[in-house]
Amino acid sequence: MKLKYIFCGLTSSLLLSLGSCSLDYSPLDTYSDLTEGVGDTGSKAVFKDKAAVESHLTTIYKQMQDRQEHWYVDLLLISDSHSDNAYAGTTGAEVVPFENNSIEGSNPVLSRDWDRYMEDIARANKLICNIDAVTDNALTSAERLQYKAEAKIFRAMVMFDMVRLWGDFPVIITEAADITSETVGEVYPEYFPPQNTELEAYQQIEKDLLDAVKNAPDNNPGNKKLFTKSVARTLLAKIYAEKPLRDYTKVIQYCDEVTADGFELVDNFNDLFGMNAAGSDAKMRNTKESILEAQFEGTGNWCTWMFGRDLANWNNNFTWAKWVTPSRDLINAFKSEGDEVRFNESVVYYDCTWSNYYPADNYPFMYKCRSAFSSIIKYRYADVLLLKAEALIMKETPDLERAAKIIDQIRERAKLSKLSSSVRTDKDRMLNALLKERRLELAFEGQRWFDLVRLNKVEEVMNAVYAKDSGRKSQVYQFDVNSYRLPIPQTVIDANDKIHQNPGY
DSSP: OBOGGGGTTSOHHHHTTOSSSOOOSOGGGSOSHHHHOBOTTSOBOSOOSHHHHHHHHHHHHHHHHHOOIIIIIHHHIIIIITTTTEEOOSOOTTTHHHHHTOOOTTOHHHHHHHHHHHHHHHHHHHHHHHGGGOOOTTSOHHHHHHHHHHHHHHHHHHHHHHHHHHSSBOOOOSOOOOOBTTTHHHHGGGGSOOOBOHHHHHHHHHHHHHHHHHHSOOOOTTOTTSOOHHHHHHHHHHHHHSGGGOOHHHHHHHHHHHHHTTOOOOSSTHHHHOBOTTSSSBSOSSOTTEEEEEOOSSSOOTTHHHHSOOTTSTTTTOSSOOSOEEOHHHHHHHHHHTOHHHHHHHEEEEOOSOOSSSOTTSEEEEOSSOSTTOOEEEEEHHHHHHHHHHHHHHSSSOOHHHHHHHHHHHHHHTTOOOOOHHHHTOHHHHHHHHHHHHHHHSTTSSOHHHHHHHTTOHHHHHHHHHHHOTTSOOOSSOOOGGGGSOOOOHHHHHHOTTOOOOTTO
């Protein structure tokens, strides 16, 4: 008797490798003889034909639109509310620990995120592992390589988020075999895999991206929704800046390759996040600065109501306190720099019915997602430029002047003055200037916490902010070296005794 269906939906540890259980919501992508086909010998094929492959690839892309909780909403909570950029926003027990540093393995946000990241990996694995077995001659060799490359970029993107959050996790790149009464002893352990090290995770991400960059589609100026070569190059630049694979020469190389792909800064910062004159739609999509974005035209971007107002539907879901409230410390950083351009695109004030952190009649909100039609930009060129500046500062032989010119370019768009000579000739001051520029440029884009971790600034910055930010909830635990990773969900550990909790939790 086959037992595989018994295991569908039990735990995230199963979901990550269960090719047999459908993880998709589209009926066209569930397992059946209609979608899979049956071979001449009666063996089942995962994809019946080219159309089935393309249908599954569509489900992968739809994750960028339909399921924003983990890769956008929760990532902003972690990156901004767990850093000095924002408060939790609400009094909910699931979000306050990110502000006061009391996160535990029982936190439901982290549990949800782990599960959904693992589901995403399983979707990618289904295509990567099975596309070469499709016998439909309409699926060309070039298409097989391209579709596999797109799925590998998606898998690498998911794993990059996971490794930065948790460090060690099970790196799954295959699908588990069916469990039968005859094979249960051999196959069962595949459903409960051990953790891989952080380094092993980065090495797999690197491999996926280096494979994918050969065959992924080129940058398409009219469609920034695609997992392109430029997305792969952006991710390569990012992973080589991280400690396990750190190679600043490669960071600069891949940043330059992204530039060569045709990306530029938009002239007007408002083009990235603004609304059209009628207030009925996003101002622009597919800007020359955007590298990867989720777009919402026919369907609405529901995450708007998690952070503030939907400007296309003013009173929609504006009756309860929102997540990720801009902190006084961040607001003061904008003001002390005289940075009105980026402040006005990052923070907005409304009257509301709650006063958790500010008076209800003058309450600040995160403003970079401002309507149901706002695009969510996952990667953009300003981030790449500042990453190159970081590499120029941090490499063995620093090139501070080249780094300063990049930062000046970013500041010029914000109508700010160039860095002073006393800053641009001192490595420590340049690093602090770089961190400040990334903070102001990329506020509420899921970057700040990871910047502090990458550059070993967590203890220095976060243990000091509670005393100088009068609105922040009292700190429960001091930040230390163990704070650089978040706790693995207890539900995952309970389901799989090969998974061990991170130190400090």
